Amino acid sequence: MSSILVVEDESAIAELISINLRHAGFEVVLAATAEQAQVAIDGVLPDLVLLDWMLPGQSGVALARQWRSAARTRDLPIILLTARADEADKVNGLDAGADDYLTKPFGVGELLARIRSVLRRRAPQALDSAVEVAGLRLDPGTHRVTRGAAEVRVGPTEFRLLHFFMTHPERVHSRAQLLDRVWGDHVFIEERTVDVHVKRLREALAPVQCATMIETVRGAGYRLAQSGAVSH
Known part of the structure; x- marks a missing residue:
């Protein structure tokens, strides 16, 4: 939004x-x-x-x-x-x-x-510009996600999803809003598909202790918390 x-x-x-x-x-x-x-x-x-x-x-x-x-x-x-x-x-x-x-x-x-x-x-x-939240860095130019020296392996959909979260930190986004902004408003996809990609994204972020940054807001959707990363 x-x-x-x-x-x-x-x-x-x-x-x-x-x-x-x-x-x-x-x-x-x-x-x-x-x-x-x-x-x-x-x-x-x-x-x-x-x-x-x-x-x-x-x-x-x-x-x-x-x-x-x-x-x-x-x-x-x-x-x-x-x-x-x-x-x-x-x-x-x-x-x-x-x-x-x-x-x-x-x-x-x-x-x-x-x-x-x-x-x-x-x-x-x-x-085109790189974005960084709580030590997690996403660079659209090189299509890389890193935390410190560690690289995070994410698929293309998870990359777009993470980019949207990182450029709108702390805001709660419903599944419908995420489908609209990440997948495009003319794509007919089940809202539960968002849950699958959020799960994959958390799994990808787990090795660099950033999985908890993606928070579930009961009854509302998801948000990226700037304080959710675990210290090294």
Whole structure:
């Protein structure tokens, strides 16, 4: 489930966007000012930011420039929301580092299409970078999983499953969500198939004392716990 930070000072618009995004399966965090948005970003990086141009205090464009200049937020996907429809304003917004630009008023369908488009465009970058959690390292470029000097042997499906868990640590994912994100939403597979691959993944991680990182959350699904690895 992708998380979206909605930075919008008009509460009625923010609430309407939030309801529609949650209905479409996104996690939503709301912020009404640039300061609140920065606090949210400092806590947890979202998968995408919907950023209103006109905010009290610091503008959305200034905030976008600030995020683009910082290493941690340089690649953060940003869609600017604005009532400004002039070509020059659009150029200014994109120059500030926005990935896309949506003029108010806009339809829910267009908003969701733009969000999914930006997330798809950004996804290949994320797939290439190595990720490490609690000493366990996964490198998509070399297709290797290691802990220290030890290499973990995993099959291709378990590799994709582990990659998804490691790029979304501590979040609980239902079997349906895992099928959607790891196998693809057009593949007709039984949800219990997820259990089989989780079992295989745990078996593969056992020799490097990382099997307990993959936790079963009763009645909800699975999550990867950052504190689950056993010390060497």
